[in-house]
Amino acid sequence: MREMQTITSDFRIVPVHSTPAKLQNPCTSDQNCTSPFSYKNVLKLTNDGQQFNSLVSQQQISGNLDSPEGGFDAIMQVAVCGDQIGWRNVTRLLVFSTDAGFHFAGDGKLGGIVLPNDGKCHLQDNKYTMSHYYDYPSIAHLVQKLSDNNIQTIFAVTHDFQPVYKELKNLIPKSAVGTLSANSSNVIKLIIDAYNSLSSEVILENSKLPEGVSISYVSHCKNGVSETGEDGRKCSNISIGDEVTFDIAITSKGCPSRDKSEIKIKPLGFNEEVVINLNFICECVCSNDGIRNSQDCHFGNGTLECGACKCNEGRIGRVCECSKDDVRAEDLDANCRMDNGTDICSNNGDCICGTCECKKRDNPEERYEGKYCECDNFNCDRSNNKLCGGHGQCVCRVCVCDANYTGSACDCPLDKQSCVATNGQTCNGRGTCTCGVCKCTDPKFQGPTCEICPTCPGVCPEHKPCVQCRAFNTGEMKDKCEENCNNFKLIKVKEKENLPQPNSQPYLTHCKERDSNDCWFFFTYATKNDTVEVYVVEKLDCPTGPDIIPIVAGLVAGIVLIGLALLFIWKLLMIIHDRREFAKFEKEKMNANLKQKVSSVENLGKVNLSVLSQQDVFSCPELFAIPPPEKGTMCSHPEENSGP
Known part of the structure; x- marks a missing residue:
């Protein structure tokens, strides 16, 4: 409460407690629960914060069978029971704190309650006593009562139900939504923020308008911002001392049943209002100068006012030419029947003196016309x-x-621009343009301009058979060429360079296709003024046959080279083989000589060991493993010394 008194010194507070439970025993445990009730006013608006805290702390919980609560009953009673609540002629704030959803009109039928809420105060001993008799109020009913009593609503709800109450906020003008923390410790800050938000916006509303009267708003807010329509009713982000203006225009399209009416315009949440008194002038000023018993009104049977006759009592007709006694005469009604029918004035008018006077419509722009009122301007096709x-x-x-x-x-x-395809043709040349919409005649094509063909192979493969049969008398369409391939104009050219180029015709396709003989042929496909032109090179581009002489010469030369190479390899292998055999032969020959010398030495040892000559011993030192004699050593030949 001290926090709110920093914002406004004239502050009052009242606790509100509500539950929709209608249970005999709301609690199933040993908890000390209060009896079920719909709404109870614990305390009138007061500036005694201690008393408020004391009474709130004494409140006990109750029970319920379903999740939604009956808060709408409580809001309704708080809005309409001004004396019991203690509302004063100041800014009025209603803080609705809850952790659940809400019941609204229609839910009472589940309990057999069918009477709609009457929007009146039903507090007895500070308790709402008609919850079992009247259904919950509707949202529209709440909006009306909150507006009538200048009450601004702040919904302080838990996080889980924030989306629900944000949607409700959009339906209740001058309301705000804040999210409570787990222990509701931020409720004061929430209220302050919501109050500042509500105070920074001005929204105008008006009372019910008389019949045929409309009202429009133009707002002029801060920084020169102006809005019209529904946004013209409000200005946002306003601070204390800011000035905003509204232009209000009231228009009447006709004369209501009452000559005088009033319209009340006021800003939501404020007591001030502007009352506009409307006085409708339905008679022209020229009627004051009417000529009574004018001769222009069938020999004085009426008053000429503003160029028209106002007939005297008992006279009718455009110029008062008929008596009311003659209106239903048979001879007059016959002139009001079309084609000798039975309907007088086509049931759309009255026969006055043999002339149909058509009925007036509630909408002045709609009217019956014609000699027999057989025409109108509102029953045409739509x-x-x-x-x-x-x-x-x-x-x-x-x-x-x-x-x-x-x-x-x-x-x-009739404009066919919407049917023009990207190639400049109407419906891509494959359909007709009807009422600005392409109707594709070729079942393979679809789309708004018949350009989409999911199964088409492409322009070139599609027209290849017909171009081939007409230009070269070949291909799969050869036998049916005249029957199936006469839908384009064929033009032959000598060389590829003579084919049309894209810069000469904007919608041109170059094609290159191959026939069964592996010959290529070239053509272009183009559309021009709803006709198809195909340019084709008259000469096929076929692969040339091979030159035999170079092939044979090359083959012979290859064989010769291969033979020479084989011969060279054979010769090389033979040389290697001969050298290996010669080396082997030399080695065997050396081994044979060595064996012969060793045998001679053994024979000599058996008879008489003699000293070999230096020439014999050292002729093959590897066999004897005897180092050469030192210088000065003397050896004798066996033949010179035969002694032992």
């Missing part, structure tokens, strides 16, 4: 929920279309 599609006028139940439109409802544009 398109897009608009009379004559919005592109014509209804004349005697037939649409007279504007330029470039046709059809019974003027819904068929």
Whole structure:
């Protein structure tokens, strides 16, 4: 409470407690629960914070069978029971704190309550006593009562139900939503923020308008921002001392049943209001100068006012030419029947003196017309929920279309621009443009301009058989060429360079296809003024046959080279083989000589060991393993010394 008194010194507070439970025993445990009730006013608005805290702390919980609560009953009673609540003529704030959803109109039927809420105060001993008799109020009913009593609502709810109450906020003007923390410790800050938010916005509302009267708003807010329409009713982000203005225009389209009415305009949440008194002048000023018993009104049977006759009592007709006693005469009614029918004035008017006077419509723009009131301007065909599609006028139940439109409802544009494909053709040349929409005649094509073909192979493969048969008399369409391939104009050129180029024709396709003989042929496909032109090179590009002589010469030369190479390899191998055999032969020959010398030495040892000559011993030192004799050593030959 001290926090709120820092914002405003004139502050009062009241605790509100509500529950929709209608239970005999709300608690199933040993908890000390209070009896179930719908709404109870614990304390009138007060500036005694201690008393408020004391009474709130004494409140006990109750029980419920379902999750939604009956808070709408409580809000309704707080809004309409001004004396019991203690509302004063100041800014009024209602803080609604909850952790659950809400019941609204219709939910009471589940308990057999069918009477709608009457929006009146039913507090007895500070308790709402009609919860078992009246249904919950609707949201629209709450909006009305909160507005009538200048109450601004702040919904302080838990995080889980914040989306629900944000949607409710959008339906209740001048309301705000804040999220409570787990222990609700931020409730004071929440209220302050919501109050500042509500105080920074001005929204105008008006009372019920008289019949045929409309009102429009233009707001002029801060920084020169102006809005119209529904946004013209409000200005946001306003601080104390800021000035905003509203332009209000009231328009009357006719004369209501009452000559005087009033409209009240006020900002939501404030007591001030502007009362506008409306005085409707339904008579022209020229009527004051009327000529009584004018001769222009059938020999003085009426008063000429503003160029028209106002008939005297008992006289009727455009110029008061008829007596009311003659209105239903048979001879007069016959002139009001079309084609000797039975309907007088086509049941759309009255026969006055043999002339049909058509009935007036509630909408002044709608009227019956014609000699027998057989025509009207509102029963023509509609398109897009608009009379004559919005592109014509209804004349005697037939649409007279504007330029470039046709059809019974003027819904068929004659402009074919919407049917033009990217190649410049109407419906890609594969359909007709009807009422601005392409109707594809080729079943393979689809799309708004018949350009989409999911199964088409492409322009070149598609027209290859016909081009091949007509230009070269070959291909799969050869036997059916004249029957199936006469839908284009064929032009032959001598060289590829003579084919049309893309810069000469904007919608041109170059094609290169191959026939069964592996010969290539070139052509172009182009559309020009709804005709197809195909340019084709008259000479096929076939692969040339091989030159035999170079092939044979090359083959012979290759064989010769291969033979020479084989011969060279054979010769090399033979040389290697011969050298290996010669080396082997030399080695065997050396081994044979050595064996012969060793045998001679053994034979000599058996008879007489003699000293070998230096020439014999050292002729093959590897066999004897004897180092050469030192210088000065003497050896003798066996033949010179035969002694031992």
